[in-house]
Amino acid sequence: MTTKTDSINAPGLGGEVDILEEQLLPPVNEFRRFVKVFFRRKIVLIGFIIVVLIVAMAIFADVIAPFGPYEQDLHNVLAAPDSTHLLGTDSLGRDLLSRIIYGSRVALSVGVITVLLSAAVGTLIGLVAGYAEGALQSVIMRLTDAMMAIPSLILSLIVASILNRGVLGVVIAVAITLFPGYIRLINGQVLSVKQNDYVMAGRSMGSHKARIMFRHILPNCLSPLIVQMTMMMGVAILSEASLSFLGLGILPPTAAWGGMCYDGYKYLMMRPLLSIAPGLAIMVLVFSFNMVGDGLRDALDPKLRGTSSN
């Protein structure tokens, strides 16, 4: 490490250059500011805690759940809640609470994979469209508009009915409705980030297009992308639940909240909890993701960059 004295006596400088003629601006701890803004609203904090709890629940399902998800107790079907089965049992005598706990695995993994897949595809296409402009951009964006005009549930249903039922089929069916949103978001971001002189500086230095797109433009589009991905977690989980409810999602007997709602609604008058409990689980998780997304949007607001945490 070169010390300041060395710098001044560096060869060929003649000691004329005033090093550090002004001090650096006070360092701003971006992370601390982020955390402070993020948790400023209580509802965001609650959402965040619920998301963390549900993620922990999914990871440690084997430990937490009192029964296995497929464990049948045929002497005890459609049992009312009691001390053994805290939420009762379903029509096959499976413990409802355990199935809800295991169901979080499906909800989260489908949500995460769907969001990652649609974000990757949409971001790439949006990046190319925004960078290329001209005819290519017009074609891509008009096709995107056309995609977004199709009602998403109907599109999912069509795709899901073509594909195999299973996690992959559901993921693709849901992702196909989500990726046009990313194209539009990233396209707009690229158009605005491109206006910065550092993009022109990159070109004037002789950077390749790919370097400019991935090193300069994409990192500066990340904040809205992260917010969008969090928001879309909720949408993806809800879509998966809808598909499972309609019988085109995750195959039974796998515990999926949407499918459980469907199984339970036949006994709605007798054991309303069978439908209501997984429905509530979906609602709480989707709501929590939306709150976290809301908080992220505030905390990642570029207007706050470099400001102090107050």
Add this chain to the structure above:
Amino acid sequence: MIEAARGNIVDIVNLKMYFPVRRGLLKRKIADVKALDDVSFSIRPGETLGLVGESGCGKTTVGRCIVRLYRPTGGIVMFEGADISHSGESDLRQIRRKMALVFQDPYSSLDPRMSSGDIVGEPLKIHHLVKSKKEYDERVAELFIMSGLSPDMTDRYPHEFSGGQRQRLSIARALAGDPSLIVCDEPISALDVSMQAQILNLLQELQSKNDRLSYLFISHDLLAVQYISQRVAVMYLGRVVEISDAGELYANTLHPYSIALLSAQPLPDPVAEEKRHRIILTGDVPTPLNPPAGCAFHPRCPRAKKECSESVPPLRDAGGGHFVACHCV
């Protein structure tokens, strides 16, 4: 008209840059904005050419045509003797090491997501100028020192620097490829006065250490241009109206527009300032969409004659390398 001297860093000959204006569904071209029309000048090794003119006269466009961010509509851009006016991106990549840009806005010219060391070292990576990580680090530290920054700051991010320091980072980045030309596009207009002086001195000092380093110094600050430039070109509405050695141009201004422009500059000496006679031009700058016929300046020129509205005055030598484009001189 322009000496095609050997060994010039830049020669531009009759450079034209028209930006099409498109309207409607089919993006039909309805007009051209003539940002540059028949601009010719040269920059010699180790020279600073000042380029002055009011907003919208095409100063920045000249700079961007020279570094080939724009493809000129007509005319020739020669860089170190090679015609680059129509070179493709892959050919330009080789040349771009030798030319660099310093921008006006120190906030938008540095990528906020990259550390200052990465920003300054980026040209080294793009052009594979260093062989090892160690050499890279040494070179980046050297560039920081050359630009008057402490090499301890390489892992700081741009938002932690002040405007003047950011401009130094820009200069350090420009120096990374050991360029022969740096196009300084209003490098000091966004800084306060004490910072302006420091940046000007830094630029001069760098030039004194490397006698092949030339600058195209674009500015509307006439005093700064007088201070730093050996030669000065004055532009009006996409044309060079006067070009000469700096001392000659300021002492013996010929073109009526240059005279008006210089008279608008407040003088630091209060006695001289008292006597300063300001020429106030009437009317507005015409639109480059539809420039006036003949000399573009004639509708506002106090000395306009009949022929000024009829033919475009050529840039001709008024003696001693002082070129001026005016019928009345």
